[in-house]
Each structure stands twice: as C-alpha cells, then as structure tokens.
Amino acid sequence: MAIFSELKKYQDMMDFCGKCGDCASSGTQITTAKRHVTKPCPVKNVLGFEAYDARGRILILKKLIDEKLDTDNSILKWAYTCTGCGSCKETCLAIEGGINTPLLMEALRQDFVNQELKIEKHQQILDSILQNNNPYNEPKEIRSKILSGRKFNPDAEYLVFLGCTSSYRQQNIALSTIELLDNLGIEYSILENEPCCGSILKRYGYKNEFETIARKNLELFKKNKIKKIIFPCAGCYRTFKIDYAELDKISIQFYHLTEFLDQYFNENFYKFKMKHHKKISYHDPCHLGRHSGVYEAPRSLLKRIKNSNFIELDALRNYSHCCGAGGGVKSSEPDLAQKIAVNRNEEAIEKGIEILVSACPFCEKNLKDGLNGANLEILDISEVLLRSIEKEMESQIMDDSESEIKIGKKYMKFLAQYPDIFSDLVTGSILDFAIYVKLDDLEEERPLCCFNVLRTENGIALKSGKADDPDLELAVSTDAVNKLVLNDTKSDYAKQFGIFYNEPDEEDGWIDFVLHKRTKTLIKMGYGKFAEEAGILEDEDEI
Structure with a gap:
C-alpha cells in the first residue's frame, strides 16, 4: 500500500x-x-x-x-x-x-x-537533464549552436536565459528574441553553458532533484554576479521567480521578455505596423498569467501594432484556458495535450482571429500541434514584434515619441503636484490612465501612452504603463489633458473633468472610463467622492 x-x-x-x-x-x-x-x-x-x-x-x-x-x-x-x-x-x-x-x-x-512509482518517460527525461542539461536528450554541446559562435559581454547589465525549449525545439523564439533585442540596442549576455531550470522535474514530482538543480543554478548566477535576467520562456520565468524563491532569498531581478519590453517601450518609443492588416489575439500562458500575475504587458505590446485589430478571446487573463502542454501532460499524454490545444485554437477561430500570439515556447509548440490544418497562425510575441517593428522609420519614430513622452509626462507631473486629487481613495487603490488622440483610437484601443496611479499610505505613486489589475481605466483625449493640467485646485480639476465626461466633444476634449470593479465596491474605496464632486455621480448614498 x-x-x-x-x-x-x-x-x-x-x-x-x-x-x-x-x-x-x-x-x-x-x-x-x-x-x-x-x-x-x-x-x-x-x-x-x-x-x-x-x-x-x-x-x-x-x-x-x-x-x-x-x-x-x-x-x-x-x-x-x-x-x-x-x-x-x-x-x-x-x-x-x-x-x-x-x-x-x-x-x-x-x-x-x-516510492519509485514512476512513469518511464519521466525517468528518461530526468536522466537527460542530469546528463545533458536538457530534457530532450540532446547533446549539451550543441545548446549554443544557434548563437553561431557569437561572444557576449559578461559584464552586460542583463542576462538573457533562453531555456531548453527555445534552444532545442522552438529555436525561432530564441532567434527572434535575440534579433529584437539587438535591433533595440540592448546589451546583454547569454551563458555559454546555460543550464536547465528544472521546472518539469518539479511538475513531475521529482522534488529533491529539482531543488538540487535550483540551488546549483542560483550558485552559478551568484558566481557570475548576475543581477537581472530576461526570460522569453514563461515556464523558466515562473520557475525562477516563484519556485526558486521558495528555496532561498534571491536578490536577482527577473523579467519576462514582455515585462522588459513593455517597460522599455514606455521609455523608448518605437512604432510597429503589420505589412497586411491582421486580427490578432493573445493566449495567456498559465505560468506567466495565473501563476505569475503578468497580464497587461503582453497586451500593451500587441496593442502598439498598427494595421492590426487586437481582439480578446472569451476565456482570458486568469480565466484563460490552458494550452494543454503543462504539468508533464505533453510528454506523458501527448494525445490529450493536442486535443486541449484544438479546443483552445477553436476559441480563436470562432472569433475570426488570424494570428494567435503567446509568450511561451511550450504554448506555441502545443498550439501549433493542435492546428489540424486550421487557417490560424500561431506566433510567439517576440516574432510578432520583430515582424512589425518599423526599423526604416527610426528618425520619425524619435520625433513621434517626443510628443508621446511630453503629453504623458505632462499629465503625470501635474497629478504628482496635486496628490490630493486621490486623497479620498483607500490605500492600495490603483487606476490606469490612457491618453488618446481621437475617439477612433479609443474604439480600437490604441492609446498614445499609458500610466497608472497607485494610492500609497503616504500619497501616490505614478508609473508608466498599465497596471495588471486596476480598479478602473480612464481614457482621456489629448485635448482634455492639455486643459486639465492648467487647473490649480482639486475642485477646479474635478469640475472640468466632469464636463469632459458629461459633455464629451471631439474637438474640445473628452473623458471615458471602464470599471473593473462593481460600482458599490469602487464607492467604498473612495472613488465616489471625486465622482460626486465632478458631477458624474449625483449622490453616492443613493447607490
């Protein structure tokens, strides 16, 4: 027994x-x-x-x-x-x-x-990881073959950890990640003898073997004085950020590629445009979304791409359906994994999606296996961004980015000077601001720039980009921003805010918002006070 x-x-x-x-x-x-x-x-x-x-x-x-x-x-x-x-x-x-x-x-x-009750395939994968530093029984000597002998600066600020699947199976992801970072002028290094993160062993139940690998890898990073790591693989990212952290205190900063790029593009504006118009959607990898809480960064990146229509799947974010490859199912039950992928792909096909994007090599592999001849393209987010970046417009990009930086920074600077605008909110409240040029841009969810405001214990904290789980999102036209920042009291700001919401005008300015929590919940959090002052809410006590 x-x-x-x-x-x-x-x-x-x-x-x-x-x-x-x-x-x-x-x-x-x-x-x-x-x-x-x-x-x-x-x-x-x-x-x-x-x-x-x-x-x-x-x-x-x-x-x-x-x-x-x-x-x-x-x-x-x-x-x-x-x-x-x-x-x-x-x-x-x-x-x-x-x-x-x-x-x-x-x-x-x-x-x-x-108790030695093991699946043979899993034991073979364990042996391969221990002997070859990868689960695919490939010689460890050829892991860096895709780098074509390239040498990296060991003192670079960032280390890119490609992962086993990108190095041996989905090499298109490794190559697109490298080329994209090179195009952006990011200096980074890649370990010549990059190890396996050991994620799959933990999922299989090989706890002791996993912990041995994890501690060995952490020691390797400590020896090489690694401070910041970028992961194109959601599985590796989750393993380092969550599973390794359970074993030891870690001072390294971990970024999934989407987090790093979203932050980078908020500070360094580039333009992206598809050659032919495409309907694009995003599949949330379980390791990146539900497990690690990264939802907004990949969406923010995809919404930057011009000549495309970003459409959400019905099962999305924390309710996203799994691709079917996780937990060892891909290796032990490949037919089951493929059928799950077919179901997920069907969700995209029913909405007329042409490109289904993910941010995980394992998701990309399994979703492709589940196509069964369907007219749907599966791509990693690094491939989509590389395909659509407008390299030839470099000087124009810099000119355009100046206006985007100015309008966003102008609004952020104003709000930072008047934190009492948010004084009624409870600590931890967070709201997104998205600035648009035209109403058409709002309908297509194409903001000029975004930032979020967090109510802290002592005031507010402003940060570029959208939050992963905001209470609400404000959409503000550039004309409205330019007039709002001229106010010098909270009361005047609130009144003009209310005019832009209640009497929106394409020329003079407009404001709209999307609630991510119930109205009563938001009122309890303090949002009702400002809404009442702005004339958006007549009497919060009646709600």
Whole structure:
C-alpha cells in the first residue's frame, strides 16, 4: 500500500471542498466579479469524466489517503493528466484564493516518486537533464549552436536565459528574441553553458532533484554576479521567480521578455505596423498569467501594432484556458495535450482571429500541434514584434515619441503636484490612465501612452504603463489633458473633468472610463467622492 506523507500535509485544504462543482461546470456559467466563465477545466472538457476535474480529483485523493482505493497503473496514469494550470482555483469559493488542486497533485506525484512509482518517460527525461542539461536528450554541446559562435559581454547589465525549449525545439523564439533585442540596442549576455531550470522535474514530482538543480543554478548566477535576467520562456520565468524563491532569498531581478519590453517601450518609443492588416489575439500562458500575475504587458505590446485589430478571446487573463502542454501532460499524454490545444485554437477561430500570439515556447509548440490544418497562425510575441517593428522609420519614430513622452509626462507631473486629487481613495487603490488622440483610437484601443496611479499610505505613486489589475481605466483625449493640467485646485480639476465626461466633444476634449470593479465596491474605496464632486455621480448614498 502506498504511503501519502506529502499529500496528507494538505488534508485540511481538501476538507474545505464543498463538492459544488464550480471547478468544472458543464453547460452552466459561473458568475464572477467581472464576467461569466464556462468549463474552466481543460482536461475535463476533453475527457468528460468527473475524475478529471478538481472536485473529482479531491474525492479520489481522499480515498487514496483513507486506503479505500488501490494504487495501480491506472491511478499513476490519472495522476499525470492534470496540466497544473490552476484554472479551477479561479472559480473555487471554498477558501480565499481557491483550493490549490495543482499543489495537491504535485504532492501526490512526490509521494509516487518517493516510492519509485514512476512513469518511464519521466525517468528518461530526468536522466537527460542530469546528463545533458536538457530534457530532450540532446547533446549539451550543441545548446549554443544557434548563437553561431557569437561572444557576449559578461559584464552586460542583463542576462538573457533562453531555456531548453527555445534552444532545442522552438529555436525561432530564441532567434527572434535575440534579433529584437539587438535591433533595440540592448546589451546583454547569454551563458555559454546555460543550464536547465528544472521546472518539469518539479511538475513531475521529482522534488529533491529539482531543488538540487535550483540551488546549483542560483550558485552559478551568484558566481557570475548576475543581477537581472530576461526570460522569453514563461515556464523558466515562473520557475525562477516563484519556485526558486521558495528555496532561498534571491536578490536577482527577473523579467519576462514582455515585462522588459513593455517597460522599455514606455521609455523608448518605437512604432510597429503589420505589412497586411491582421486580427490578432493573445493566449495567456498559465505560468506567466495565473501563476505569475503578468497580464497587461503582453497586451500593451500587441496593442502598439498598427494595421492590426487586437481582439480578446472569451476565456482570458486568469480565466484563460490552458494550452494543454503543462504539468508533464505533453510528454506523458501527448494525445490529450493536442486535443486541449484544438479546443483552445477553436476559441480563436470562432472569433475570426488570424494570428494567435503567446509568450511561451511550450504554448506555441502545443498550439501549433493542435492546428489540424486550421487557417490560424500561431506566433510567439517576440516574432510578432520583430515582424512589425518599423526599423526604416527610426528618425520619425524619435520625433513621434517626443510628443508621446511630453503629453504623458505632462499629465503625470501635474497629478504628482496635486496628490490630493486621490486623497479620498483607500490605500492600495490603483487606476490606469490612457491618453488618446481621437475617439477612433479609443474604439480600437490604441492609446498614445499609458500610466497608472497607485494610492500609497503616504500619497501616490505614478508609473508608466498599465497596471495588471486596476480598479478602473480612464481614457482621456489629448485635448482634455492639455486643459486639465492648467487647473490649480482639486475642485477646479474635478469640475472640468466632469464636463469632459458629461459633455464629451471631439474637438474640445473628452473623458471615458471602464470599471473593473462593481460600482458599490469602487464607492467604498473612495472613488465616489471625486465622482460626486465632478458631477458624474449625483449622490453616492443613493447607490
């Protein structure tokens, strides 16, 4: 009889499950604060049986602990059908943040591995990582072959960590990342003997082997005095930022490529334009979105591309459906992984999307495997940006960027001088500001520039770019900005703000906004006071 010492650590968490079924609802919709979510479990959506959703898995895990279910090959196979995406957590209301089913499944896998109950394919991958520094059984000597012998400055500010999948399988992502950074004039280095991050071993349940690799890698970075690392791979990024941090204190700054580029383009304006008009959408990688909280940066980058129409999928951000490749499913259950990818691609096809963009080599690979001849192009975000950057317009870009920088900085400087505009907001409130030239730009979500304002304990903090989870987003025309910054009191600013909202005019100026929280919630957070002063809200007590 198998021993479940790791799994038993989370028995209290399992006991919170009320068996409501929100983690896998089929044919019904789950109401959340912002939207309706349907069928959150990608595995259940393919295999159909309750054993594969979070509720069913918890019931089985309890039976295993209570010795009411034998551990055999069918249970071992079942244990590796979970992608670990965490979508079920987003719809679970049993505890704050939801029951962490991926954590439970990883604990079960650890128990299996500790008792030598292993899948042969996974053992082969472990052996390859230990011997070749990659999971693909490729010679470690050819890892840097794509660099064509290029030498890098070891003292560069940034290290680019390409990852195993980009180095050996999706080399197009490694090459586009390198070329894009080169075009921008970014100085960086790449380790000659870049190691495997070990992510897949943790997902398989090889905890001890993973921790050994993690500590070894952290020591390598310390030895090379690495301070900042850029990752084009969402899996590597999540592993370093979250999993490594659980083992040791880390002073290194980790950036996913999208975070780095979004920050860079907020300070250094470039233009992007597709050669032919395209409908583009974005698939949130689980490791980058749900696990690491990076949602806005990739969207901000894609919305910069002219001659394209950015369209959101229905299942997006923290409710995004998994591509199907995570948690070891791609290696142990490739047919299942492909069917999940087919479902995800179908969501894009139904909306007429022409290019589905992701920010993860594994997502790109699996989504491509799930095309089945469909008329849909799957690209990494580095490829899309490289394809659309307007290199030949360099001098014009700099001229255009000056106006964008000026209008954004002018508004930020004004708000920084009058922090009392935000004095009624509770600490932690955050709102986005997006500046537009025309109403048409608003309809197409093409802002000239963006910044966000965070209410701190002692005042406000302003930062370029959009926040990942703002309370609301303000859309302000350039004409409105130029007039708003002439006010010298909060009262005058509020009154003119209200005029631009209540009496919008294409020529004189206009303001619009999108709420990301319920009106009553925003009023409790203090937004109602300013809205009332601006004449947008007549009496907050009546709401």
